[in-house]
Amino acid sequence: DVETLRECVKIMNDARNIILVGMGASLVTLRDLYLKLLRISKPCTINEDWHSQLLSCKNSSAEDVAIVCSYSGNTTEVITCMNALKENLTQIIAITRCVDTPVSKLADYKLYTTENESLLRTAAMSSRISQLNIIDILYTALGTMNYDETIKVLHRTYIEKPKN
Incomplete structure (x- = not known):
C-alpha cells in the first residue's frame, strides 16, 4: 500500500528517535536498517x-x-515491547506477514512481507529478503525526502576503504 508507505516515511522523518524492535533473524534485518539510518544521521x-x-x-x-x-x-518478546510502546503512545510500524496476528493487531501501520515461508523452517530465507526489501524502500524514500541534505550527510559519513 503506497499511501501507508508514504505515511510511514513521513513519521520516520519527523520522529525524535526511531526504535528498532525484533528478535532472531528479524533483528538481523533491522541491523541493516540501523546502519543505513546512521549513514544519513537519523x-x-x-x-x-x-x-x-x-x-x-x-x-x-x-x-x-x-x-x-x-x-x-x-513473537512474545516483540509483543511485550509493543505493549510498552502503546502505553507511551509511540507509533508503531510493523514489518510482518499479511495475516491476522498479535503484531499486526498492535501496529498502527503495517508493511507486509510475502507469506510463503513455513514457520517450521531451518532458517529465515524468503522472509528475510522480503524484510530487507521493505527496509531498502523505507531508507530510499526517507533519503529522497530530504535529498540535498541526505547527499551531504552521505558524503560526510562515507568510510573510505583501505587501499591495498
Whole structure:
C-alpha cells in the first residue's frame, strides 16, 4: 500500500528517535536498517538483547516511532515491547506477514512481507529478503525526502576503504 508507505516515511522523518524492535533473524534485518539510518544521521536505537529492547520501549514517547519486525507476528518478546510502546503512545510500524496476528493487531501501520515461508523452517530465507526489501524502500524514500541534505550527510559519513 503506497499511501501507508508514504505515511510511514513521513513519521520516520519527523520522529525524535526511531526504535528498532525484533528478535532472531528479524533483528538481523533491522541491523541493516540501523546502519543505513546512521549513514544519513537519523537518530535510531537498536539493542541486541530483549531486556534492552524492552527498556528502550518503556522509555519511548509520542515523539518517537518504533519499527517492529516479526515474520511470524507471534513473537512474545516483540509483543511485550509493543505493549510498552502503546502505553507511551509511540507509533508503531510493523514489518510482518499479511495475516491476522498479535503484531499486526498492535501496529498502527503495517508493511507486509510475502507469506510463503513455513514457520517450521531451518532458517529465515524468503522472509528475510522480503524484510530487507521493505527496509531498502523505507531508507530510499526517507533519503529522497530530504535529498540535498541526505547527499551531504552521505558524503560526510562515507568510510573510505583501505587501499591495498
